[in-house]
Amino acid sequence: xxxxxxSKFWRxxxxxxxxxxxxxxxxxxAFYPPKHVCPKCGSSDLEQRTPPREGKLISWTKLYxxxxxxxxxxxxxxxxxxxxxxxxxxxxxxxxxxxxxREGAEMEMVFRRVKQDGTAGLIYYGxxxxxxxxxxxxxxxx
Ligand SMILES: [Zn+2]
Numbered sequence: 001x002x003x004x005x006x007s008k009f010w011r012x013x014x015x016x017x018x019x020x021x022x023x024x025x026x027x028x029x030a031f032y033p034p035k036h037v038c039p040k041c042g043s044s045d046l047e048q049r050t051p052p053r054e055g056k057l058i059s060w061t062k063l064y065x066x067x068x069x070x071x072x073x074x075x076x077x078x079x080x081x082x083x084x085x086x087x088x089x090x091x092x093x094x095x096x097x098x099x100x101x102r103e104g105a106e107m108e109m110v111f112r113r114v115k116q117d118g119t120a121g122l123i124y125y126g127x128x129x130x131x132x133x134x135x136x137x138x139x140x141x142x
Pocket of ligand 1: 029
């Protein structure tokens with residue numbers, strides 16, 4: 001079973017909390033998660049960028065078999081979401097109806113519990129997405 005240490009989580013926190021990505025200054029390729037070298041041209045001249053908090057759904061799937069720390073949430077939705085220059089794969093939460101998951105649907109980033117470390121009692125948080133522009137939804141779930 002994989003365990004995320006506090007120190008590892010601290011190192012990758014920016015990734016978790018903002019979905020920061022890399023953009024290559026040489027060839028212009030943007031990718032998530034960020035790396036030290038461009039996977040397209042091999043350049044290490046990269047800049048880190050922060051994507052917008054809203055994006056558009058490209059496609060999604062529903063998972064019935066999930067890692068143990070998602071047991072209480074299953075089945076879960078996983079979506080591929082376009083955030084401008086990059087696409088990210090993330091969990092979609094607060095889905096009231098699968099009609100909300102049409103291609104091109106507006107999605108917004110939300111900050112949610114990802115997993116709880118059973119032995120240490122630590123709770124890890126990260127970014128997930130939910131259907132956007134639901135009436136009154138922007139002020140809820142803070
Ligand atoms: Zn490049």
